[in-house]
Amino acid sequence: QQPVQSPQAVILREGEDAVINCSSSKALYSVHWYRQKHGEAPVFLMILLKGGEQKGHEKISASFNEKKQQSSLYLTASQLSYSGTYFCGAPLSGNTGKLIFGQGTTLQVKP
Amino acid sequence: KAGVTQTPRYLIKTRGQQVTLSCSPISGHRSVSWYQQTPGQGLQFLFEYFSETQRNKGNFPGRFSGRQFSNSRSEMNVSTLELGDSALYLCASSWGRGIYNEQFFGPGTRLTVL
Numbered sequence: 001q002q003p004v005q006s007p008q009a010v011i012l013r014e015g016e017d018a019v020i021n022c023s024s025s026k027a028l029y030s031v032h033w034y035r036q037k038h039g040e041a042p043v044f045l046m047i048l049l050k051g052g053e054q055k056g057h058e059k060i061s062a063s064f065n066e067k068k069q070q071s072s073l074y075l076t077a078s079q080l081s082y083s084g085t086y087f088c089g090a091p092l093s094g095n096t097g098k099l100i101f102g103q104g105t106t107l108q109v110k111p
Numbered sequence: 112k113a114g115v116t117q118t119p120r121y122l123i124k125t126r127g128q129q130v131t132l133s134c135s136p137i138s139g140h141r142s143v144s145w146y147q148q149t150p151g152q153g154l155q156f157l158f159e160y161f162s163e164t165q166r167n168k169g170n171f172p173g174r175f176s177g178r179q180f181s182n183s184r185s186e187m188n189v190s191t192l193e194l195g196d197s198a199l200y201l202c203a204s205s206w207g208r209g210i211y212n213e214q215f216f217g218p219g220t221r222l223t224v225l
Contacts, residue, residue, distance in 0.1 A: 030210035041115075041201060041216040042154075049211065087154060097142045097208045098167040101154040 001026065003088050005102035012078045012109050020073040020105045022088030031064055031071035032089040032099060035082075042087060045073075078109045113138065115204050115217030123223045129190040132220045136183050136204030143185040144214060145177060148199040157200075160185055161208050189222075197224045 003024045010018050022031060030049045034042035048064035048071050061074045075082055085106045089099035116135045124130050136143050145157040156169040160179035177187040183204075189196055199221050203214035 032213065034216075041218050044213045044215055047211065047213055089154075091210045096167055096210075097144045097159040097161065097205060097212065097214065098156050098169070099144070099214065100156065101146075103153050 001092075002100055003031075003090055003102040005086075005088055005105045007105060008103070009106040010108070012107065014078060014080060014109055014111055016078050016109075018075045018078060018107060020075070020086050020088075020107070021070060022072070022090075022102055023068070023070045024090055026069070026092075028064070028066065028069050028071070028090050029093065030091060031062075032091075033060075033062060033071075033073050034087045034089065034101075035084045036087065036104075037084040045086075075107070078107075080109050080111065083107055083109045115202060115215055117200075117202055117217040117220050119220060120218060121221045121223075123225065124192050125225050126192055126194060128192050129188065130192060130222060131186055131188045132200055132202075132222075134185045134187075134202035134204075134217060136185070136202075137215055140204035140206050140215075141183050142205045142208050142212065143179055143183065144203045144205075145185070145187050146201045146203065147171075148201055148219070149197075154201075157187065159208075166208065192224045194224050197222060 033045040036042040064071045085104045089101040142161045144159045158177045159167040179185045199219045201219045203216045205212040205214045
């Protein structure tokens with residue numbers, strides 16, 4: 001039931017690109033992406049909705065393939081500040097604030 | 112706009128005790144959800160409250176309970192603490208329920224059970 005994220009961890013150099021995937025065995029109504037730095041709370045990145053709409057406030061893009069029940073987060077030209085653990089979360093139904101989170105992907109950006 | 116606040120930030124208790132954690136959502140937000148975060152289990156959903164009513168509950172024992180007040184502030188209570196309850200407890204607020212509402216997390220309460 002829990003979304004599965006891949007890869008589990010990735011190490012990059014500044015300026016490199018990365019893709020984090022989130023897949024579900026159940027239908028996805030939307031996908032929520034968060035980033036958590038060590039010792040801090042998760043910070044909202046964006047929501048991907050059916051039909052292609054996305055809401056977010058970071059210079060990070062993402063896609064949502066409803067048929068494949070997958071979402072991907074694209075980190076381009078990585079900066080040191082991108083380091084952290086990325087979580088995808090998905091609601092179990094259309095009208096709920098209950099998010100089921102993936103296990104997280106740890107991203108480390110090195111100078 | 113002030114963010115989500117949680118008190119206390121750190122708590123040390125012994126087995127068998129009980130604890131109450133508090134969460135104040137962002138002004139205007141009516142929905143509060145609670146999550147438990149541990150290294151082994153990741154982020155696990157505990158409860159969702161909206162308009163003072165529990166709307167969803169995660170797969171946790173009855174020792175975990177919560178409530179929401181008319182001003183949307185929320186508390187969660189854990190009774191008869193066990194060592195395995197040691198975790199970071201996060202609350203998140205959103206304007207409404209549903210798949211379109213982003214949740215904003217508070218800094219969390221780090222609970223250590225000895």
